[in-house]
Structure formats: C-alpha cells, structure tokens
Amino acid sequence: xxxxxxxxxxxxxxxxxxxxxxxxxxxxxxxxxxxxxxxxxxxxxxxxxxxxxxxxxxxxxxxxxxxxxxxxxxxxxxxxxxxxxxxxxxxxxxxxxxxxxxxxxxxxxxxxxxxxxxxxxxxxxxxxxxxxxxxxxxxx
Amino acid sequence: xxxxxxxxxxxxxxxxxxxxxxxxxxxxxxxxxxxxxxxxxxxxxxxxxxxxxxxxxxxxxxxxxxxxxxxxxxxxxxxxxxxxxxxxxxxxxxxxxxxxxxxxxxxxxxxxxxxxxxxxxxxxxxxxxxxxxxxxxxxxxxxxxxxxxxxxxxxxxxxxxxxxxxxxxxxxxxxxxxxxxxxxxxxxxxxxxxxxxxxxxxxxxxxxxxxxxxxxxxxxxxxxxxxxxxxxxxxxxxxxxxxxxxx
Numbered sequence: 001x002x003x004x005x006x007x008x009x010x011x012x013x014x015x016x017x018x019x020x021x022x023x024x025x026x027x028x029x030x031x032x033x034x035x036x037x038x039x040x041x042x043x044x045x046x047x048x049x050x051x052x053x054x055x056x057x058x059x060x061x062x063x064x065x066x067x068x069x070x071x072x073x074x075x076x077x078x079x080x081x082x083x084x085x086x087x088x089x090x091x092x093x094x095x096x097x098x099x100x101x102x103x104x105x106x107x108x109x110x111x112x113x114x115x116x117x118x119x120x121x122x123x124x125x126x127x128x129x130x131x132x133x134x135x136x137x138x139x140x
Numbered sequence: 141x142x143x144x145x146x147x148x149x150x151x152x153x154x155x156x157x158x159x160x161x162x163x164x165x166x167x168x169x170x171x172x173x174x175x176x177x178x179x180x181x182x183x184x185x186x187x188x189x190x191x192x193x194x195x196x197x198x199x200x201x202x203x204x205x206x207x208x209x210x211x212x213x214x215x216x217x218x219x220x221x222x223x224x225x226x227x228x229x230x231x232x233x234x235x236x237x238x239x240x241x242x243x244x245x246x247x248x249x250x251x252x253x254x255x256x257x258x259x260x261x262x263x264x265x266x267x268x269x270x271x272x273x274x275x276x277x278x279x280x281x282x283x284x285x286x287x288x289x290x291x292x293x294x295x296x297x298x299x300x301x302x303x304x305x306x307x308x309x310x311x312x313x314x315x316x317x318x319x320x321x322x323x324x325x326x327x328x329x330x331x332x333x334x335x336x337x338x339x340x341x342x343x344x345x346x347x348x349x350x351x352x353x354x355x356x357x358x359x360x361x362x363x364x365x366x367x368x369x370x371x372x373x374x375x376x377x378x379x380x381x382x383x384x385x386x387x
Contacts, residue, residue: 053244058321
C-alpha cells in the first residue's frame with residue numbers, strides 16, 4: 001500500500017515539475033501584447049493592466065471588490081467596473097469619462113486582493129507602450 | 141472550505157451535505173461480518189475570514205442528522221445503534237505564502253488546528269467528544285487550465301481516540317461553460333491512524349462557480365483500500381454536495 005501511495009506522490013510531483021515553468025505555455029508576452037492592442041483599440045475610457053497570478057476570475061473576485069470601490073472607476077460597466085481575462089492575465093478597468101486612473105491606488109487595491117500588478121498598457125503613436133508599476137512589497 | 145477568499149477582509153461560508161454508506165464490518169484487511177452496514181448523514185457548516193492573504197481563521201461545525209450502524213450482538217444477530225446531534229468543531233488558523241507567476245498562481249500553507257469537543261453521548265459515536273490538536277501543511281498551484289493541490293495533516297488526541305495522519309492529492313482540469321468557471325478533479329486521500337487503521341479513498345469531484353459569489357461542489361469517494369486497526373465498518377462510499385458563498 002505504501003508503495004502505491006509513494007508512486008502516486010512521485011507521479012504527482014512529476015506533474016508539478018512538468019508544469020514548473022513560469023507560466024502557461026499557451027500565453028506569452030506576444031500573445032498578451034496582441035490582446036492588449038485589440039482591447040485598447042476597441043474600448044474607450046479604460047485602464048488595461050497585466051496582473052501576475054490572475055488564473056481564475058472567481059478566485060480574483062477580490063480585484064472586483066477592491067478596484068470597484070476606487071473613485072475613478074465606472075462600476076456601472078462590466079462587473080463592478082472590472083473585466084478579467086484569466087488566459088492573458090489582463091484586467092480592464094472601466095474609467096469614468098474624462099477621469100484619469102491613479103496607478104498607485106490601482107496597484108494597492110490589486111495587492112490587497114492577493115495579486116501582483118505588473119504593468120499598465122497604453123497606445124502611443126500606434127504602438128503599445130507599457131508602464132511598469134512601482135514595486136510594492138506585498139504582505140505575503 | 142473549497143474556496144477561501146484571498147482578499148483582505150474576505151468572508152466565506154459553506155454548507156455541506158454528506159452521506160456515507162459502508163457495507164461490512166472489517167478487522168485488519170479481512171471482512172469480519174459481511175452485510176453489517178453503517179449509514180451516516182451529516183451536515184457541515186464551515187466558515188472563513190481572511191484578514192489578509194497570509195492569515196485566515198476557519199471553523200468547521202458538523203451536525204449528525206442521522207447515523208445508524210449494525211454491530212454483532214454476540215448472539216448471532218445484529219445490534220442496531222444510532223447517533224445524532226452536534227459533532228466536534230474544528231478551529232484553524234491557516235497561514236499561507238502565495239506566489240504569483242506569469243500564468244500560474246499558488247501557495248504554501250501551514251495550519252495549526254484545534255478540535256473542540258461538542259458532541260453528546262449516544263449509543264455510539266460519530267464524533268468522539270475529545271480535545272485535539274493538529275498541524276496541516278499544504279502546497280497548491282493552478283493555471284487557467286490545471287489545478288494541483290497537496291496537503292498533509294497530523295492530529296493528536298488526548299485519550300482513547302488514536303492519533304491520525306492524512307495525506308491528500310487533488311488534480312483538477314478547469315473549463316468554462318457558459319462564461320462561468322468549472323473544474324473537474326480527481327481526489328485521493330490516505331488516512332493512517334495510530335491503531336493500525338489505513339484507508340485509501342479516491343474519486344471524482346465537480347466544482348462549479350455559478351457566479352463570482354456562489355459555488356457548488358459534488359464529490360464522490362470510494363474506499364479502494366481499508367485495513368481496520370479495530371473492528372469497524374468499511375468497504376463503502378461517500379457523497380458530498382456543498383454550496384458555498386464568498387464575499
């Protein structure tokens with residue numbers, strides 16, 4: 001019995017190691033950039049962010065709760081003003097018309113939700129430009 | 141809890157309906173009394189509060205709706221015994237260290253636990269009405285398609301109840317019907333007790349996030365191997381249906 005159980009553990013650790021690379025093989029920065037360009041071109045009044053660890057939109061409900069309360073967010077759009085894509089790890093924050101997002105507030109809200117914001121995207125002269133968030137030490 | 145809020149000041153609540161049926165009385169690996177059954181119907185109320193993503197408090201409170209078992213009466217017949225009422229509660233303080241990577245997220249966990257005796261006296265005991273202390277360790281990760289969870293827990297009891305060690309491995313595949321999140325899992329538990337009892341249970345589970353706040357879970361586990369350290373029931377199945385809320 002212990003042999004069976006040990007084998008199961010070894011198989012499982014094999015599974016872990018085979019998926020031990022940093023990331024989903026189907027998603028890379030190129031895929032994320034293309035999705036970001038499409039989103040920015042199609043949607044007005046948004047802030048588009050790449051959030052590390054966003055692999056399950058239900059688990060990331062905290063992002064909706066925390067970000068949806070920020071004063072510049074239009075919570076009437078999407079769900080609580082936030083749309084999330086677990087595949088590309090992009091979150092789209094709906095902004096009130098003519099209002100600019102505060103990156104520091106966004107960053108702190110996402111950290112409080114348990115995730116790590118990496119960068120925000122804009123289009124400048126037809127090209128995608130990334131704006132990295134300042135590193136903030138998370139509590140865990 | 142099948143889903144614990146990761147965000148600061150997050151709450152979760154889960155109600156689980158559990159039904160167990162065991163077909164025979166076993167001693168060691170042998171069937172001592174074939175056809176001596178046990179049927180147990182339980183409700184579990186569980187809750188969690190997350191201070192921040194590294195610290196939580198959880199509670200588990202079971203309630204025995206009805207438990208019935210057949211034991212030998214030493215005259216060649218069956219003695220039927222019953223139990224019902226509140227069971228022993230479990231309080232825990234899960235501490236987690238999360239990691240967020242590109243396309244992958246997970247955590248390492250350490251969990252001190254306390255068993256609080258609340259069960260009453262009946263003709264037999266589903267819960268032993270004993271204090272206990274425990275430690276849990278865990279490692280899990282998920283991508284947008286896969287989930288892996290592993291855990292070990294160690295329980296120490298004071299009096300008659302034997303100490304228990306439990307090891308679990310769960311593998312899940314995620315899919316997204318009708319814009320919602322779902323996961324199908326294969327779960328395996330191995331239980332070892334100080335009195336020589338060994339039990340390997342495994343089976344499928346289906347987890348569905350109906351919306352951001354509500355999830356349901358259906359789980360079936362079968363006894364693939366059981367060795368009883370003392371005369372007790374085995375060769376059975378358990379089915380759990382749960383409804384959970386997070387906010």
